[in-house]
Amino acid sequence: MxxxxxxxxxxxxxxxxxxxxxxxxxxxxxxxxxxxxxxxxxxxxxxxxxxxxxxxxxxxxxxxxxxxxxxxxxxxxxxxxxxxxxxxxxxxxxxxxxxxxxxxxxxxxxxxxxxxxxxxxxxxxxDHFLGKETVQNIMVTRFGNTMIEAVWNNRYVDHVQITAAEAVTVGTRGRFYDATGALRDMVPNHLFQLLALIAMEPPISFDADAIRTEKEKVIAAIRPIDPTEAIRGRYCSGAIAGKAVSAYLDEPDVDPASRTETFAALKLHVETWRWSGVPFYLRTGKALATRDTEIVVQFRDVPLALFQETVVDRLPPNRLVVQIQPDEGISLEFVVKRPGLVVNTAPVAMDFRYRDHFDVGHQTGYETLLYDVQSGDQTLFQRAAQIEGGWRAVQPLLDLWAQGTPEEYAAGSAGPESADALMHRSHRRWHHLG
Known part of the structure; x- marks a missing residue:
């Protein structure tokens, strides 16, 4: 060797x-x-x-x-x-x-x-994202648990959120990032990989080709993205964790006339039998409030008719939250009766954290992927068709965003106001960062 x-x-x-x-x-x-x-x-x-x-x-x-x-x-x-x-x-x-x-x-x-x-x-x-334990666990969680797979469809799911937030700025990578931007850097690869794992159909086996074929079908099924449902932003000066942060345009090696976005948010649809009518919201950005990569599957509201003669005026939705980083785990949010003499409810969560149950040490994801390369297992690696499918889905936005300027957001915030408005149009809201 x-x-x-x-x-x-x-x-x-x-x-x-x-x-x-x-x-x-x-x-x-x-x-x-x-x-x-x-x-x-x-x-x-x-x-x-x-x-x-x-x-x-x-x-x-x-x-x-x-x-x-x-x-x-x-x-x-x-x-x-x-x-x-x-x-x-x-x-x-x-x-x-x-x-x-x-x-x-x-x-x-x-x-x-x-x-x-x-x-x-x-x-x-x-793609080192796919080497992370929680990402690999998505398929096991879905296909290994009847109670989850049974409701993993448009009959029960209201919408899905996929977030990859970073608290760091572009730092010394200004020259690279200014030629790239948030959309190119994160969406066709990292976020679409997570989208594929969430939305794919059950493969016929855990064979690499079987899994990659199902993931490619998801990317191919993305409906052309409506430009009015795509938001771009760029951080201006602010503070992150109490430390002052300069605006993106003031970073070293960044063109003062740059049109590059440091934040992107999209609403898209996967036109398959399972997911027709269910919106997927994706967002990613730099210089945000905290580091947070997660998937939130929010389920449909239950009818309030049963509770109309109680003090309950709203039932919080059930959510399955897959936390990818920094603290890998899965949380299920549901409603229980609040202790007392009247019928009232309270949201609670069942939390699973890898560190509490397994000795995983410090892993970046590369360990698994390098082992797979040596073993000849291509399950966690993309074929040419999936790579091209991801670019095909975002290409119209790349062309459109070559003009105009991104909306500014304060460093240390959750992103531009338009990203919140994107959710509010359909009476939804982003899951809080962190």
Whole structure:
């Protein structure tokens, strides 16, 4: 086993090992792995570098492209031309980080380029969100519990909210983020992955192809998004956790005339038999009040007729809240009778937290995904069709948002007022952040 790091920087085996020491030096297995780490200097576009790399490889090999996206196609082309993707002497797999394209056309072009050198079975498009335990648990929660799957449809569900809120600003990533924005950065990948898991039909098995096929169907079933039901915002100055925060336009390497959004909220519909008529609300943003990634399934209101002769004038809706980060778990909100001599109600919650029941330690999601790459399990990785389907759904918004300017919201808030108005139009409201 060997771990070869490739870069154009002047370095050597020992310098690379020393750079990694501070992260894992106390791990008992580190000395074994450390001795197997090597460094190879080279240019990603230089064929001689791939020849040198090939001389160090025998049998199985995984190529992890933690590179700038502009190099994805170049690296795969060079690997293919050098014969390093031939599987005559073991498996050869390619791991590609997001962003996979910047729009539909670029994603299609990148897929064509990569698939001209490697087969779909060799490509692992990685999204660390899918490695998180709670995300993987969505399918088990749905399909392993009759009481949940039985009500997982438009007869009982009023709407679904998917939130990915960050309290951090763009910080030192101004140049990258200003060319990307919240919609590109989060919606076609992270949020649509969560949408697919929530809305997919039961697969015929837990086989990777069976699961990925059902997820692709969800993305393909997204109705064209109404531009009036898509909100974009940009943070201005404010305070987060008591600390003053500068406006986005004042961040380093951000164009003062930028049109880039740091917040996006969408209302969309999945036109399937199960979900027809159920709106899905998605929101994501930076410099918000707190870090919070969650899915909220809100169920329909029950009739009040039974309680019309009591003091109850409103019954809070039932909700299933899947908390993905920072505190992974699942909460079920329902109504009980408040103690007393009259019939009155109170909302309560049953909470499950991973840390209370399992010793999961500190995990980022990558641990599971890297294990799956080595095992050849593609369940948690997207195929080309799903990637392109996600871009296809948001492309009209990307085109539209190339003009105009985002609505401002104060750093440390829950986002722009228009995002709240999007919910209020149908007498709904966002689940509170945090």
């Amino acid at each position: 060997a771990l070869v790091g490739v870069s154009h920087h002047d370095s050597d085996d020992e310098q690379l090992r020393q750079a990694l020491d501070e992260f894992v030096k106390d791990d008992a297995n580190w000395p074994w792995l450390r001795s197997r780490i090597r460094y190879l200097k080279g240019d990603f576009a230089d064929s001689t570098m791939y020849q040198a790399l090939g001389s160090q490889l025998t049998g199985n090999a995984i190529f992890y492209l933690a590179t700038a996206p502009a190099f994805f196609g170049t690296v795969v082309n060079q690997l293919g031309d050098a014969g390093l993707l031939n599987e005559t002497d073991g498996f050869r797999r390619v791991v590609i980080e997001k962003p996979f394209g910047t729009d539909l056309a670029s994603a299609q072009a990148l897929n064509r380029q990569i698939l001209s050198r490697a087969s779909e079975s060799q490509i692992y498009r990685i």
